[in-house]
Amino acid sequence: MALTNPTPSPARPTVPDAPTPLASPDTLAILASPHTATTSVRASVPDAPTTPVRPTAANIPTSPNALSGGSTPPPAWRRLPRLDAVDRDVLTLYLFTRVALAVVAYCTAWLFPRSPEAHSPGLLSEVVGQWDWSHYLHIARDGYFPDDPAARPAEWDNREAFFPGFPLVLRAVHLVVPEWTAAGLLVSLVAGAVAVLALARIARVHLPRAADARRPALLLLVSPCAVFLAVGYTESLFLALALPAWLAARRQDWRAAALLAAGATTVRVSGLFLVAALVVHCALTARARGTLRGLPWLAVPALPPLLHSWYLYARTGDWMAWKHAQERGWYREFHAPWEAWGTTWDAAFGHGYTTPYALMWQAELVAMAVGVVTVALLVRARRWPEACYIALSLWALGTSYWYMSIPRATLLWWPLWIGIASWTLRRPRWLAAWLCVSAPLSVVLAVTFFSGRWAG
Template sequence: MLVVQVWLATRLTFALLAVWLAVQGRRSLESVVVQWDVAHFLLIANEGYANPQEMAFFPGLPLLLRGAAELGLSPVLAGCVLALVCSLVAAFALRRLYGQWAAIAWLLAPTAIFTAVPYTEALFCAAAFWAWERATQRRWGAAAALAALACTLRVSGLFLIGALVILALAQAWDARRATSARARREGGLGVRLAWLVLPAAVIAAYITYLYGLTGSWTAWFSAQEAGWQRGFHWPWEALANHWEVLWRPTPDHPEWVWVFRAEMVAWLVGLAVTVVCLARRRVAEAAWVGVQVLAFALSYWLMSVTRALLLWFPLWGLLGDALSQRRPGRVGVAAAWIAGLVAWAAQIVWAWLYLTGRWSS
């Protein structure tokens, strides 16, 4: 299967690059992989939320890493294996939703390195993509359970719940015009919304847990503001702040300005996807992307948007549609190969940024 082949090729590329950097720098392979947020997840796994700033991270992944350590396994290695497996699981979900080209496009995403290391992206995408697939098939019990799992991993689960609510409303509207026995068996809007109480309860449980630790209902937001300058700003303020740094290179960190520019491009891509989905009357998918586009624009500047691209399954569905309609013959095949090689090269650059400890969103 082509999806599995692309998954193997891209993940092998990441592994070889990590090994090469470890050998070149005379470092352990684990030290190459443990960059940025991985250190936070490991600290939470070891010490819990002793530091209030760590409350910005949801407990799902740290709990899994803690479990691996309790079993005598390396939490870093376990996290990598889990990410690799979940990236394939997420790709299969995209294949079910939109076809193999959507899955391949996702596997070739420039920031795919975050689906091969102990970050939450691969795990969240596996749960969220399959939750969406199950919901579109009107299997709301399974969709709710998978969405609940996604909600243990990152705050994006809250946006997933909102998008699923809109999808439930759309399905209920369609069911009003259906008279088949199957439509009656699927239950009404109330049943669908009742299932979504489960993932909502996961978010509520985490907020309540943090309240028990800090006495504040806004502990998560406060941690985001203290550690990553993600306090509330109006969109025009955030865009103005971001625009200013696009043209201000930092001599000691020349990659910063390019990553900031990539964040802006990613944000504009999200805006475009939202508009296209609305034009095609895919309101629930537009809501899933659009609310995140808005959330990123309510911070001090745009940050981590390039990683969020991995979560936006409507984007990969649109790209999959475009790829499946490519021109047949030698021209179409050549264009597909060129596009794939360009994407693969971008992956290598981004992986190099991450594995060498440079800022990579």
């Protein structure tokens, strides 16, 4: 369950989704800068003889250095990917926005205490640990089916609806960081840094200059629901796995793409939509390269959801226990798309709900419209894998009793942020207009979340 705020429709991306023939299949190269290669001018030398030289004792190198022209290979740590100027700018922007959200959380704690008569703010864990965080905390601390009766809520909380990836990482970090809320914040902080770096690397493929890759990261970090990238939610961790998986697929490193996508499928069901996009991308590149060697690897990401379903079946006798928990807790049973739209419209404008909830339903409607326009533009640009990814997300979220979580899901639509970046690069004045709308909405949603009101 989640919410995010709407964004105007992105412009048609400037580069089609043809696979870029990147050379290195090394998994470490997934995040390696595309600008680290250097060019050199080869000195002119006389024409070499065309007859091959037969190896003899006189011309066989006798030392390892002779094989490399006399230079010792650099140690392994020196061969790790380095950050270039654009990466450092993106990380700096990321840290600044984290500080800004911390300031918003601090001010919200003082402005909106639990009691109107309070003379001190609430604890940090109370401010940032809202809504879905409690589900992840209970799973990480007590498991899905705790044996201790004290760990069982009086009314079951449908925690089976949540995938185990984030709780498992949270429990692992908790071994080092004893305070649960701090551990969750640390997971999102580190994962978010990886995610924005990967987004910038993807953007370099589609935008004219490498320096332009800063813009999608900026748009994401000040988007209306950016607060969910900073708190103990799954968005940052999912992006930290999904975006490098997409980069690996573009480099034809299908083993790395499959393993990273498998991590994404342990975090959110959206990982399955990513796998579908990878399959489409593999099929399209196979037509150009004449090989489907990457396709068998893409069966790997299906294993985590299957194992999770098997585990729930062993405890409940229901293979779809996670789906039925969503239906019980959040009314996610199937309805026709027009029925879901009509129900959400009534909730937004029918005066049947209090104004804060009605406003969130309005955000759901706008986010759905933004998603539909984004898919249409991607189809027009023949970027079929990305169109498949977002279309499946819209179908899953748009066929429930009503819309829920669509605004927050926009954080996961990286083509949206790259498309808006491309649009504002061609129309520079619109960047200021966009930020003047998006940044205040981001603050409003952050205050809404930190004050304990429903924000997604």
